[in-house]
Structure formats: structure tokens, C-alpha cells
Amino acid sequence: MKISSVLMRSSLWGAGVLLALCGSTNAATSQATDNQATLMGKASIVFSGTVSQLAATSFADVPKSAQTIVVRVDAILKKPAAVSLKRGDSVTVDAKDASAFQEGTRATFYTDGWIFGSGVAVKELGHVLGNTNEPVPPPGAGKNRPGQAPGQLSDQELKERMNESDFVVVGRVTDVHKWNAPKAKSGAPLHVTEHDPDWHEAVVEIQSVLKGGQVKGNKVVVRYPNQNDVAWAHSPRFTKNQRGIFCLNRDKTTGAPLTKLGSKEVSVYTCLGHGDALPLSEEARVRALLKNQ
């Protein structure tokens, strides 16, 4: 792949300038590839295309500015499954620096979504000039598909999620049961809402700890909402003998952060977010992302 220049803001900008000035040395090419891979991991919509209009938009709902350009899509390299985008469509790109483009400029655009109407408008995260049709793998073991499955965490999102977790463990669920919050004092107010979580507990036998150091004992108690309300619609549910990778946080939600496990009083963890319980098939990706942090 011939890279004529790499233009990106942020700390990567210097490397881009160096590349443009010095040509394609092996080291520079490698670094540029890394940069593209990083961008590929961060971006949700990646496509190559040809600039057709400057200071313009491709559909009426997008505010036109000097930074908005219209790009005709030549190839889709990455997009969420829900987004309708194909070769030949015109996309509005809110460019970081519109002066980098002229009508006819060909580039690969690394972007995030912006406005979705009769067409697609995106915000540029970075671009690579030239006609690039091959996706660059992002860091980690994740695979890029043109249509990312609904609900699938991107590498960047999974990394962020793991950063926020106290522990990331590989384990097996040995028990699940309903958990009733301690009874309130007599006369205390009710707290009935449609968003009642219907707390349950899972006992997880830990096979390995990927993040967070030593866990006391080899089992932890994980609280999770079993209610199918919208508030908890994306929280993981647990079943006995389920094996997986679990992102855990110390319980700051239920108001009772300690419980009994056998005769011992132990800390309780929660597993609430979308993607906090992953199948074992994701282990290589998780390990690679943790390694690259």
C-alpha cells in the first residue's frame, strides 16, 4: 500500500508530517500503519471515497459550513450494521481541516457518526490520502467487518470498559439466585418503579484474573439485574454453568456491598454494563487489548 501522506491532528500529527517529508521508509510506513490501525479501532465508520464538493452537504438536515465536504463512497471498510451506506452514496464529512481536500481528492476517511437522515453525515477522526481499499487491522485480535454486528463493542469501547472495571476475570457461574435487599425500617418509604432491577446474585468461580490482582478466595458474588426493563435491557444475565469473561466493579449500586459466601463475609461485585459479560471466544481479544493498554 502506497501512503502519500498521513494527516491527523493530535500527537500523531508529527509522525504524519515526517512521513510526508521523508517518504516511505520502512519505519515510517510501519508507524503510519500503526496510526491507521489505531484510527480503525477508534472509528465507527471507515470508508474510502472521492471528494465531490467542498463547503457543502449531501442532505438538508446537516448544517453546512466551511468544514463540511461531500465525499462519494468508493468502498466501505467498516460500519455498524444498522447504518445504510454503500458504494456510490454521498456522505457529508465534517472535516478537521477542510483545506486538506480539493474536489477529486481520494482518501480513506476514519470517522464517527454525526447525523443520520436521508443520508449519512460523519465527523472525521483522521484520513489517509490516496485510494485505500484494504482495512488495516486495529490493535488487538479484533476482526474488522464492514458491518459491525448490533451491540458489538468496538475494541476502543471494550478497552474503555475494561479500564473502568475493578476486575476482569475468566470464570464459571456455579450458582444463581434471587437477592432481596435488606428490609427497610418499619415505616420507611416504598420505592416501587418500572425500573426496579429485581436483583439476582451469581456465584462465579474464578479461573484466572486478567485485571485487578488477587481476588480473595476463588469465588466471587456478582449482583445483576434480572428485570427486563429498559434501564437494564443491556445488562448481562447469568445462568448456572455459564463460562465467560466478566468485567466486575465493587458494588456501589445496591446499597449492600457485603454479603455472606458460605461462612465468610465477602465483597459483592456488580456486572451491569453492556459487554460486561463476554463469551470465552473473546478471550484472545481481551488479553490483547489489556496487553496494549
Added chain:
Amino acid sequence: MKAVASKLRFPGFALFAALFALLLSPLLAPAFKKTAGFLLARGQAPAPSSIKVVDLIPASLSGESNQDSEPFLAIQKDNPQVMVASAFTPNPFSMTGNAPVYVSQDGGVSWALNAITPVPRMTCDITHAMATGESHPRGDLHAGTLDCSSGVMLDESESVDVASSATMNVQSMRGNVDQPFVRALGVSSGDRIYVGVNDFNQSNGQTATIDVSVDGGATYKSVRIERRKTAGQDGPSVRPAVANDGTVYAAFFGWRKFDGKTATSDVVVVRDDAAATGASPFQALTDPSDKLPGRVVVKNASIPWSNAPALGQERIGSTLSIAVDPNKSSIVYVGWADKGSKGDIYTLHVRNSTDRGVTWSKADLPGTTIHNATNVALAIANNGVVGFLYQQLSGGRWVTHLVQSHDGFTTSQDTVLATVPADQPAEQFLPYLGDYDYLLSAGNEFRGVFCANNTPNFADFPHGVTFQRAADFGARTLNDGAGNLVPISIDPFYFSVPVIP
């Protein structure tokens, strides 16, 4: 020919509608249009009047199959071409990016999704209002949003330009509240905002509360409007309504007993005559039985509470609406649902007052006792016509009605906006259609939003429908714009119906 699905209860209007339908019959054939690479069904164009029903999902999100339930709508008062709608629609490109709203700048003909709420990925409950334009022609949008990304947190926020990419500015936030419901009134000194919430931070279990801002959301004051002993809390729905003269009403369910399955509840209405700017707001109405603030419209209603599917695939427990005549603040309507008569799961009722809430009709208004129905939404147009939106489970279908009346429902016009299969698609979460839908008036139109099965089938939409997303009405299938089939799901629909004379 089934050109007019309205049930017309007065013959004069029926004759008029039939003549009009005959005149426009050539327009009744489905019209298809190829736009931007998508085969779009551009509506059936049947209506003798200009009834409009639009699926809000944009063409560029034709591949989505989310349960986009619980819709809401705000109309820019100074420029009603600008509207904002919301639903449980996730950010389409990021698990952590802002949750989106739908924006129309052409009076509801087309809608685009813009990710500007201050909540990650997808909101829980969200309602909003746009009182005036002031110097912001595409604002000011005031929203009350539950952020359920970690616990449940209320954000009260504002956008001065709903078409921009700027995240809404959070003006107030707190936890331990439920179901924010926003109304607003624009005045020269700034927007007055009223947010009904069920606030568990209130003492004595008197949780029905209105958050009041008289400075455009810069500051909020929480006003407890429940004054009676409760079962430990009130019901989730707390609904304000604002008239142009600054009269503010609010309705709530005063829960007197609760056994986990049934709430024994009063339907209570409070009123304030000075826009809730005084020291002791919402105390203008008292009940003759105990002299306490809050007129009891109905005492000890038996309201079923089910956080599991109970009415078809929908949950039930708290549907409530109140509307005030914008120009005659003495006229006010309230609607709610309870267990109703034997054999019914959930029954709607509508009653009214013509003396500022002091006395109320003793029984349901004619034709407003609706069996096995939910999502009541009331609105009153400038000419005094009342709109009554609801969704009824009937014959295995969810049927969305808009009933209009100019005489307290002695006569009325019933327009069926949609009649869709109730057993498809399977619920992804609750609420299935929403704990509410919404109705507003704008000039000579009733405008509103409801959710329904999105099968592209003209027979499901008696007055026609426009799908922005890629749809094949011949095959009754959805596709992703590139020809790949997309499963049927729940979508939000916008509608506009002319106000009857």
C-alpha cells in the same frame, strides 16, 4: 374502498368526508419513489384530509431493528416546522456516544437522528418541550432525561440548537427519581419549565413532585404536590399542564395502598394560578372532604401494577394525562387507566372540569371508557377541541386512535392511525410500546407520536403512511437499503391530524 377509517359519530361530518374521499380517490393508489438509492414507499396518500403518518426511522438507518419504544414530541412554538421526537433509540454508531433524538425541520415530513442528549448510548425515560424560540430558532429544547448507565439519574438539560452537534447542557441533576415529564411556557423573561417527577427524596413518602424553573432552567425548585398520607409513595406518573395565562395544573396518582400487584389510588389534580412563582405553589385547589391542597377527582381507584407483560406484550400500572385549554384555563381534562369492569385488564377514563378544577364530571365523558387500552394522551387545540390519543388491544392488534370532540365528547370523531399485529415482534424489553405516547396541538393540527409494529403494510395504516427507511410494501418487508432483509421491529411514528372545526 376504505378511504376513511374515521368512525364519524355525527352525520354531517361523515357526508363531508365521503364527498372529499370521492374527489381525491385517484390519489389512493400507493406511490413509490426511488430516492438516494433507497426504494422508499412514499405513503398511500388516501386521506380526504391531510392526515400524515410518518415512520421516524431515517433512510440511512434502514438496517436497524431496535425496539424504539416510548415516544415523545416537542414542537417549537414560534416555528412549528421544527420538532424534536425521542424514543428508546440507541446511538447507532457507538456504545458510549450520546443517546440521540429525532429532529425535523420541515414540519414532520422528514426526520434525522442527532446524538445530542447528555446520556450515553440510550436514554431511559425522556420527555421534552420547546416553549419559545427566543433568539434560538432551533431551540430552546428543555429535556428531562433518566440516565440509566449507572444507577438511575435525572438530567434536566437544554439545547439552543437541536440541529447542531453540541451535547445538551445539563442544568440540574439528581438521583432517586422516576419518570420526568416536561412541559414549558415561554414568557418574555425566559422559559418557565415544569417537570413532573416521582421524587423518592421527598419526606413521608409524599413523592409526587414538580420541578419548577422560572429562569429557563438555570435554577430549579422541587415542589412537593402530594399533601396526603400515602402507601409509602405515589404512582410514577406526575403530569403538568400549562395554559397561556400562566395557570399550571398537575395530575398525579396518590397511592393510598399498595400490595405489590394493585395500587389503591386517588387521581388528584393541583393548580397554581401564578405560574408556580409564588412561595407556596400548587395550593389553589383544595378538596372539600379534607380541605387539603389537591382536588380528588377519583377516590380509591384500583390500579393494576405489572412489571411484566400484562396487556398483550405491554406492562401496565401508570398511564395518566392532563390537558388544559390553552386559551380558557378554566377548562381542564384528565384521563387515566384502572382495573375497570370485570373481564377488563386495563380501562381508560376521561373526565373534565369547566370551573378550574373545582368540580369534575361525576362519570366518564361519553365514549371515553375504553376497555383494554393504555397510553392516554390528551391535548386541547386553540379552538377548544379536545384530542384523546390512546392505544387499544383489540382482536390481537394494537389499534392507535385519535378521538376529537368540540363538545365534551357528546359528539366525536375517531381516527384510527394504525392497527398492527400485537404479537409481533417479540418484546426485547419493557415497555413494549412505551409507558406513554404523546399529543400536542399546533395551530389547526393535532400532532403526536406513538409506537407500533413497523411492517410496511398499507392495511395497517388506514390513512396512509410514509416510511423513510427502506421498505417494500408489495412484499411487506424491510431491507437495509442494499437489499438485505431486516426484521420487523417497533418504530416510533409521527402523525398530524387536522383539528375538527
